[in-house]
Amino acid sequence: MAATPLRSAAAPPHFRRGPRPLAPASGLASRGPGPHRPRARGRAREDGGGGQSRRASLARCGSSPAPAAAAPPPPLPGPRPRLARALTCAGGARGSLLALGHVPGIVMVTPRCVRKCSPCFRRRTPLPGSLGMLRAAGGSVRLLLSGGAAEGWGVPARGLVPAAAPRAHPRLPTQRCLQRRLLQQAPPPAAPPAVGRWLLVCSGAVAGAVVLGGVTRLTESGLSMVDWHLVKEMKPPRTQQEWEAEFQKYQKFPEFKILNHDMTLTEFKFIWYMEYSHRMWGRVVGLAYILPATYFWRKGWLSRPMKGCVLALCGLVCFQGLLGWYMVKSGLEEKPDSYDIPRVSQYRLAAHLGSALVLYSASLWTGLSLLLPRHKLPETHQLLRLRQYAHGATALIFLTALSGAFVAGLDAGLVYNSFPKMGERWIPDDLLAFSPVLRNIFENPTTVQFDHRILGITSVTAVTALYLFSRKIPLPRRTRMAVTSLLVVAYMQVGLGISTLLLYVPTPLAATHQSGSLALLSMALWLMSELRRVPK
Incomplete structure (x- = not known):
């Protein structure tokens, strides 16, 4: 069965189609004599003008005598191939996988290979040789480096299929169809694993903020800070005068007048620090979202759908902070009935908790989607x-x-x-x-x-x-x-x-x-x- 060679941008002139005899298949093509040694199916027609058929060229790979010794071509520029792994076909033949520096996915492609073939990224990439398909023992088909590329890198080229010179006209549709089937380009991932781990860490930070907010509510500390400033409130009171001034602000609101009229300064410090820790933790969560997201965006690690998801998460974090202050503000307002217990609105509390749960769920879901295979x-x-x-x-x-x-x-x-x-x-x-x-x-x-x-x-x-x-x-x-x-x-x-x-x-x-x-x-x-x- 003849195979169609896949040509690259340039092939060495000494390895183009012509009457040059080829050596018997050995090395990468087969493993010596035995039942898996390829057999010739016909005799080549030597007309002296380079008109041998492709089938005869394949047949000569298994039966022609070794050619006369010739000086090897000079080494070609570029990285040398390295042996990545060996694959075994169902027919018993073994072959080597050559991984090139600028072509990281050249593999052995066979319809009867035991293992799945890796994707190849050879898309319009100029090579210093050519690629050809060779029929090996057991009926397998291999994609191997041929010609000057193999000899220039010190790889034995015996048994490889010669490739003709590149054509000036486009490839035939049948060849493009074959290349699409054999050499498929894998879809790029949505984001590297580091993005998934970052989202899992952020979801844990959101969970900590929810738990801390629940403790703040249970200790009735949510209304102790009556002001809301993004930067100024990050510095807590230090001196006695600053604490007394903060306590006097709290005494002007309904919670102190109705519930905590006998509260001391020491007790006020406890509830104030509870609310302060909750607000500072929320700012840490915001930075944990925004700063790494900016870094990943500039590095180009986010696909277009992932960019939209990250923008939505960062916007939800900012909205969560504003909604928290909107909730606290409802507890600082004077009620029409003076006997009502001062507390935050249950509607705003549910909205604040619900948005936190949505943020947590979205971060956890996206992180698991990036890290766990389906x-x-x-x-x-x-x-x-x-x-x-x-x-x-x-x-x-x-x-x-x-x-x-x-x-x-x-x-x-x-x-x-x-x-x-x-x-x-x-x-x-x-x-x-x-x-x-x-x-x-x-x-x-x-x-x-x-x-x-x-x-x-x-x-x-x-x-x-x-x-x-x-x-x-x-x-x-x-x-x-x-x-x-x-x-x-x-x-x-x-x-x-x-x-x-x-x-x-x-x-x-x-x-x-x-x-x-x-x-x-x-x-x-x-x-x-x-x-x-x-x-x-």
Whole structure:
């Protein structure tokens, strides 16, 4: 079977098509005599004018005598090839892989090769020789360096196929089609692994900010800093006079007048440092996003879709800071009813927490997408249903965590401290006490706690059903681990929530419960990342 040579930009004149006899196949072409030695299929026609056929040229590779000794050509400029690895074909023939400095992907291409062939990046790259296909033992086809390139680099050129001089007209469509099939260019990655690791670190920083913000709320420290300056507030008070001036600012607002009118300066310092640490951590998170993103952008490590994603994440970080101050401002305003407990708006608190969860989820998802390879799972009906169940469970987990912001904003965890009943009833009497009815969902503490209970039980039920359904499907080990981890964390989170309720919301346990919501959301995102479709 004859093979068509693939020509490069330039071939040495002493190795172009002509009547020159070729040596027997050896070295890279075959491994000596034996059943895998290529056999000649015909005799060459020597007409003295360079008109030998391509089939005769291939036949002479296995049967022609060695040519007369000739002076080797001078070494060609450029990097020398290095032996990358050896490949074995199904027919038993072995060949070497030459990796060139400026052509990093020249490989042995064979339709019956045991291993998958690597992609080749030889696209309009001038070479000091040519590439040719050679039929070796076992019916395999190799792409090898031929002619002056092989001899100039000290590689034995015996058994290689000579290539003709480059043509002035374009390549034939059949040859371009063959080159597209054999030498395919791999698509560039969206970003290097360093970008994925950076996004995972940023997601961890966002999780720390969420946990610290929850502790700040539980200690009722969020309204201690009554001013908001991007740079000025980075310097805390140091002298006694500065602390007294800061304390006098706090005394002008409703929280001190109604709740903390007997607070001392030492107690004020504690709540002030809690809010200060939360704000400074938010600035660190902003720098952790913006500075590395600028560096990666200038280095050209981000593809066009990844640039849009990074811009969205950086914009969401800035929006999160402004939304935090907008939330704090709602707690510093004078209420129409002087007996209302000063607290931040539960709507703004939910928006602040929701945007933080979106930022965390987007960073974690993008980082996992860049670092974890996708599983080539068969697209069956059961896998499609499992993917849909995972998306539904993740949405329920996110909604349950968001409803926790309304529980925290209204102190609804202190209304009914019993489980599974609420007081003496399964459904309390004051569930719909407010009018209109829709106000109860977001403003009635009893309804807010009831909704949070129902959402939590529904979420753990959905995760359990997801786990049981996944047992019927053959999944990779890492995917199976993600499903099991999601189930374990879900039951741990339910246990933490019940304990927090029965113990009247202690600060350490409540902070752990809030951290558990992030852990549960992380497990759900990990499972969704494992079940992603592989692009065709």
